[in-house]
Amino acid sequence: MKKQFATSALVALFLSTAALVSFTGKPASTPPKKAVKSVPYTKAQLEKGKYLVKIMGCADCHAPKVMTAQGPVPDPQLGLSGHPAKIPVGKVTKDALKDWVLFHPMNTIAVGPWGVSFAANLTPDATGIGNWTEEQFIVALTEGKSKGLRTARPLLPPMPWPNYAGMKKEDLVAIFAYMKSCKPVENLVPQPIGPDKL
Numbered sequence: 001m002k003k004q005f006a007t008s009a010l011v012a013l014f015l016s017t018a019a020l021v022s023f024t025g026k027p028a029s030t031p032p033k034k035a036v037k038s039v040p041y042t043k044a045q046l047e048k049g050k051y052l053v054k055i056m057g058c059a060d061c062h063a064p065k066v067m068t069a070q071g072p073v074p075d076p077q078l079g080l081s082g083h084p085a086k087i088p089v090g091k092v093t094k095d096a097l098k099d100w101v102l103f104h105p106m107n108t109i110a111v112g113p114w115g116v117s118f119a120a121n122l123t124p125d126a127t128g129i130g131n132w133t134e135e136q137f138i139v140a141l142t143e144g145k146s147k148g149l150r151t152a153r154p155l156l157p158p159m160p161w162p163n164y165a166g167m168k169k170e171d172l173v174a175i176f177a178y179m180k181s182c183k184p185v186e187n188l189v190p191q192p193i194g195p196d197k198l
Helices: 002-024 043-055 058-062 095-101 136-141 169-179
Strands: 065-068 073-074 109-112 116-117
Touching: 002 169, 043 058, 043 169
Parallel strands: none
Antiparallel strands: 065 073, 109 116
């Protein structure tokens, strides 16, 4: 009897899914393009996070810039979306790697002995931190691990993660809360380029 019920339930699920696909032309479980979840944080956490992001200068590197009479300023339309994927690196010589640290005019690319690094997308889009957990964010900022995964590569300069290693957890959570509440911007930042690839 239980086996018959389970089989009937599966058949019903299949038929309802097939009906929905034939009605809409799309599978019933088509995932949304951007995986952004609701923010379960308090207003006080969001305000504190916004304050910390501003005074810590996160936009200095992680925000694409627009040129003004006073020089480059963060583009409000692009938020903390990192280095724009459509902007190429340009020619980098090996001599520059050993003798200099160079920055792109937007300050979203840095070149030095480590190779070429790109400022990450910190918006809640799937191409940024949209799928990150709070723990991943804390690991990234306090342990310097890419994508907050302990088995991943280290974060590259100029990301000053050692400055944040001793931050209070409530401050880190507030920053994460604020970033998760920002406008998502789709921007798949390029992977770093090692010095041996130049």
